[in-house]
Amino acid sequence: MSELRQSPEAPPRFTPELAQAALAEIRVYDSLRQEKVEFTPRDTGHVTMYFCGPTVYNYIHLGNARPFVISLVAKRFFESLGWGVTLVENITDIDDRIIAKGNQEGRSWKDVAEEFSDAYVEDTQKLGLGRPDIEPRATEHIPEILELIGRLVEREHAYAAGGDVYFDVSSFGGYGKLSKQQTGEMRSGVRIAPDEDKQDPLDFAVWKGAKPDEPSWDSPWGPGRPGWHIECSAMSLKYLGAGFDIHGGGRDLIFPHHENEVAQSEAALGETFVRFWAHNGMLLTQEEKMSKSLGNIFLLRNALEEYEPDVLILYFMSSHYRSPMEFSREVLDEARQQVERLRNQFRTLGDYQGPDGPADASGKARSADDSPAVSETPGPADEAILTSLAQHQAAFVQEMADDLNTAGALGEVFALTRKVNSALASRALGQTAAEKVRNALAELLYVLGLEAVTRVEFQLPAEIIRMAEDRQRRRAERDFAEADRLRAAITEQGYEVRDVPGGFKLVPLV
Numbered sequence: 001m002s003e004l005r006q007s008p009e010a011p012p013r014f015t016p017e018l019a020q021a022a023l024a025e026i027r028v029y030d031s032l033r034q035e036k037v038e039f040t041p042r043d044t045g046h047v048t049m050y051f052c053g054p055t056v057y058n059y060i061h062l063g064n065a066r067p068f069v070i071s072l073v074a075k076r077f078f079e080s081l082g083w084g085v086t087l088v089e090n091i092t093d094i095d096d097r098i099i100a101k102g103n104q105e106g107r108s109w110k111d112v113a114e115e116f117s118d119a120y121v122e123d124t125q126k127l128g129l130g131r132p133d134i135e136p137r138a139t140e141h142i143p144e145i146l147e148l149i150g151r152l153v154e155r156e157h158a159y160a161a162g163g164d165v166y167f168d169v170s171s172f173g174g175y176g177k178l179s180k181q182q183t184g185e186m187r188s189g190v191r192i193a194p195d196e197d198k199q200d201p202l203d204f205a206v207w208k209g210a211k212p213d214e215p216s217w218d219s220p221w222g223p224g225r226p227g228w229h230i231e232c233s234a235m236s237l238k239y240l241g242a243g244f245d246i247h248g249g250g251r252d253l254i255f256p257h258h259e260n261e262v263a264q265s266e267a268a269l270g271e272t273f274v275r276f277w278a279h280n281g282m283l284l285t286q287e288e289k290m291s292k293s294l295g296n297i298f299l300l301r302n303a304l305e306e307y308e309p310d311v312l313i314l315y316f317m318s319s320h321y322r323s324p325m326e327f328s329r330e331v332l333d334e335a336r337q338q339v340e341r342l343r344n345q346f347r348t349l350g351d352y353q354g355p356d357g358p359a360d361a362s363g364k365a366r367s368a369d370d371s372p373a374v375s376e377t378p379g380p381a382d383e384a385i386l387t388s389l390a391q392h393q394a395a396f397v398q399e400m401a402d403d404l405n406t407a408g409a410l411g412e413v414f415a416l417t418r419k420v421n422s423a424l425a426s427r428a429l430g431q432t433a434a435e436k437v438r439n440a441l442a443e444l445l446y447v448l449g450l451e452a453v454t455r456v457e458f459q460l461p462a463e464i465i466r467m468a469e470d471r472q473r474r475r476a477e478r479d480f481a482e483a484d485r486l487r488a489a490i491t492e493q494g495y496e497v498r499d500v501p502g503g504f505k506l507v508p509l510v
């Protein structure tokens, strides 16, 4: 029997058979080719990924949390197959909006950037998914950015004008290939702003000349600060090198951000920048609905006060990452019910004592002096459930291999738990088989970032058990007033007492 492995330090690995099957059919949708294509990493056995992180001028919202969650789940999936992964996710800590916020509030841009990068790390940390391997900040990579700009100027893909440096879009033949636009059409819709010295309305600043009261760094083209696009090219290339595997981010970043990243990176490199472009769908909210019934739970920080991290993660996992997602209180409440269902499944499996065990194991079996004995008696459903387990495990891995279809993978988990539940209810499962199912489910849920629902090895406090027993006795004596008082007292301690045939069941309130 494999040991239950659930900490991020010891992530589960699929068996070689499962991993082999998945490795042979991993497909990723590439936004550039606009189709699902076979995926193999550039470096044998090691995946390199870069995701665009937040611009830190405010708390992040759930729309920003989605790519964060997806990137870490993708990392877990690749690792579960035995691959290494380097995930880089940047923090944009210099930007017009950061400077504007500082000016508005009469404090320095640095102060704003520090406050909200700390808040971003703090909030995303609470999700419990671990962190990207490298989280570079733009202001800590000025030399790399200047070097990249230097290369562009030298190759005549960029030019200095009026203190700024612009990328010359006409010098790069492939401009528009990611967002599927023709430069002619794009040009008709844009004008050069009065304060810009660029030659073509499509040209974009890679270096912005210093303005009064704005932060600046020295450069060969005069003091200034980096443009947003150049930062991601410089940092991804520094940590992952040319032609790294997956560049991700929200769909809204395709143009102009990623289009500009491709242009400047490939112009500087003379070769492919990224092998696969992965873009996640947006969260759909109705402005009006948000202000009324959602309040401010659109901010990750506030959502985490109302919902457990697992609820938010399960919400994200319940849709394919490329699909737009409805965001409402109703869908989060639905996710909460599903988390509770999974948690109950683990409690039931943890309490289960085989076909010969007591009909209700949840109540008294957990008191300290009454630890359950392991029953080796096999159950009549063992073979069928273990066959189902193998089928659902294989299907889970296939769904994940198919462009990270977490919704399909989650569906396999629920399909399996339904079968297991009915076998447990009829006490048709042996304890050893139940253990196997439990460990396998824990591994699948770990990959989806939901391992916390599997941690239910708590002990019910003896006092709570005593109160529940007392209440049961009072009910038998028809002293309902005292029984109700005890029920309320138990609730106040954070537990719900449920009457079940032959006894009671205590469920922690969440």
Ligand SMILES: [Zn+2]
Binding pocket: 051, 052, 053, 232, 257
């Ligand atoms: Zn970026």
